[in-house]
Amino acid sequence: MGDPVGSRGVVSRRRGVEKIVVVLSGGVDSATLLYDLHHRGHPLKCLSFDYGQRHRREIESARKLAESVECAHVAVDLTSLAPLLAHNSLSGRNCEIPEGHYAEESMKQTVVPNRNMIMLSIAIGWAIDLEFDAVAYGAHGGDHAIYPDCRPAFADAMSTVAGLCDWRSIALRRPFIDLDKGQIVRRGYELGVPFELTWTCYNGRQRHCGKCGACHERKEAFATQGLCDPVPYEEEAVEG
Amino acid sequence: MGDPVGSRGVVSRRRGVEKIVVVLSGGVDSATLLYDLHHRGHPLKCLSFDYGQRHRREIESARKLAESVECAHVAVDLTSLAPLLAHNSLSGRNCEIPEGHYAEESMKQTVVPNRNMIMLSIAIGWAIDLEFDAVAYGAHGGDHAIYPDCRPAFADAMSTVAGLCDWRSIALRRPFIDLDKGQIVRRGYELGVPFELTWTCYNGRQRHCGKCGACHERKEAFATQGLCDPVPYEEEAVEG
Numbered sequence: 001m002g003d004p005v006g007s008r009g010v011v012s013r014r015r016g017v018e019k020i021v022v023v024l025s026g027g028v029d030s031a032t033l034l035y036d037l038h039h040r041g042h043p044l045k046c047l048s049f050d051y052g053q054r055h056r057r058e059i060e061s062a063r064k065l066a067e068s069v070e071c072a073h074v075a076v077d078l079t080s081l082a083p084l085l086a087h088n089s090l091s092g093r094n095c096e097i098p099e100g101h102y103a104e105e106s107m108k109q110t111v112v113p114n115r116n117m118i119m120l121s122i123a124i125g126w127a128i129d130l131e132f133d134a135v136a137y138g139a140h141g142g143d144h145a146i147y148p149d150c151r152p153a154f155a156d157a158m159s160t161v162a163g164l165c166d167w168r169s170i171a172l173r174r175p176f177i178d179l180d181k182g183q184i185v186r187r188g189y190e191l192g193v194p195f196e197l198t199w200t201c202y203n204g205r206q207r208h209c210g211k212c213g214a215c216h217e218r219k220e221a222f223a224t225q226g227l228c229d230p231v232p233y234e235e236e237a238v239e240g
Numbered sequence: 241m242g243d244p245v246g247s248r249g250v251v252s253r254r255r256g257v258e259k260i261v262v263v264l265s266g267g268v269d270s271a272t273l274l275y276d277l278h279h280r281g282h283p284l285k286c287l288s289f290d291y292g293q294r295h296r297r298e299i300e301s302a303r304k305l306a307e308s309v310e311c312a313h314v315a316v317d318l319t320s321l322a323p324l325l326a327h328n329s330l331s332g333r334n335c336e337i338p339e340g341h342y343a344e345e346s347m348k349q350t351v352v353p354n355r356n357m358i359m360l361s362i363a364i365g366w367a368i369d370l371e372f373d374a375v376a377y378g379a380h381g382g383d384h385a386i387y388p389d390c391r392p393a394f395a396d397a398m399s400t401v402a403g404l405c406d407w408r409s410i411a412l413r414r415p416f417i418d419l420d421k422g423q424i425v426r427r428g429y430e431l432g433v434p435f436e437l438t439w440t441c442y443n444g445r446q447r448h449c450g451k452c453g454a455c456h457e458r459k460e461a462f463a464t465q466g467l468c469d470p471v472p473y474e475e476e477a478v479e480g
């Protein structure tokens with residue numbers, strides 16, 4: 001396999017090696033991002049967000065993943081924002097998580113208003129305070145048209161604003177932007193990412209539901225690579 | 241006096257009258273902004289932030305100001321961010337508030353990393369959730385070179401990103417950008433802003449200290465307009 005991260009220039013802006021705040025959700029993409037940047041020798045600190053999401057157990061996954069590479073990890077409590085961002089099924093409590101693929105209209109319910117800008121703005125603030133060089137996040141080529149703040153134009157505008165918010169410019173790194181989720185899983189497999197620690201499902205139950213858009217996509221990503229997904233799914237429990 | 245707000249086009253992008261989330265710190269600028277937009281008939285909701293600032297009593301000022309025009313007001317608890325943004329004298333506890341004018345080097349201690357992007361991103365998220373049209377904040381022409389996120393280039397970049405973060409563009413309004421603080425005080429006086437309710441001082445004691453950069457600027461603004469500042473200052477208490 002090639003070198004997708006290096007080719008995006010993560011270490012190209014050398015002042016030594018970039019020090020990076022990693023936005024770590026605890027899912028497959030950010031777990032692989034963490035391992036990739038760790039593998040390349042970047043000093044890292046990890047940041048997660050509790051915004052009242054149903055699947056807040058992903059934060060515990062993030063903590064374990066950070067611990068597995070001996071990185072500092074902070075989980076920020078943004079639950080006071082939940083009443084402001086209530087009309088969605090991830091952090092709101094008046095609607096159910098829809099089943100099916102991301103492409104379907106109902107998945108628009110899972111858009112948390114301006115989530116990416118809020119998370120990135122806090123990560124950038126921390127990077128400034130730490131005198132770090134960059135913030136990295138796991139946006140990838142498969143990110144979905146239903147999420148307006150996954151669009152490349154949004155990400156480019158965020159990069160511009162991150163360059164202006166302090167006297168010392170903070171870089172935004174999206175090293176997986178040209179990969180699809182299957183390629184990220186492949187990269188993570190090669191890096192030894194402990195995928196059994198990751199959490200993807202939008203429902204925050206004991207096991208992954210296997211039916212929400214996030215689960216569908218995860219299962220497809222492993223399947224296309226011919227790799228085994230180590231997390232248990234609810235359907236398997238029923239079958240067994 | 242002219243019509244500085246109208247001339248900046250606050251009501252020009254009519255879908256009816258714009259519904260606006262107002263970032264309300266509880267100081268002179270945002271109080272005047274609230275009264276100005278209320279006077280123009282905009283449906284408004286007000287948003288304040290507790291980020292662990294010493295002068296968090298400004299939030300109580302904001303609440304009273306919103307109440308005085310019968311606007312909904314929400315104060316968001318961001319105190320969990322304080323450890324991430326610790327190396328400043330507003331929310332950090334290991335350094336003192338410097339005395340003197342903004343221009344002085346020591347005032348750089350009062351820069352809270354990326355505060356404006358964090359606040360605006362949350363306000364934008366709420367505006368999306370409310371199906372409002374815009375976010376307004378009280379940036380003005382006198383905002384200081386020591387604050388990188390008060391630069392026009394930063395504000396322009398934020399406007400771009402606010403236009404891309406959702407399918408329905410959110411406008412960022414800075415109607416006072418061409419005014420200095422004296423002109424804002426004058427406008428507030430004409431609108432009947434209850435300045436006795438506002439809070440400016442970076443020290444959060446019983447009275448305004450009169451010595452920090454924020455107090456210096458406030459006193460000068462009233463003085464240049466020949467207006468009386470109704471808030472009591474510590475120095476007066478000593479004198480009396």
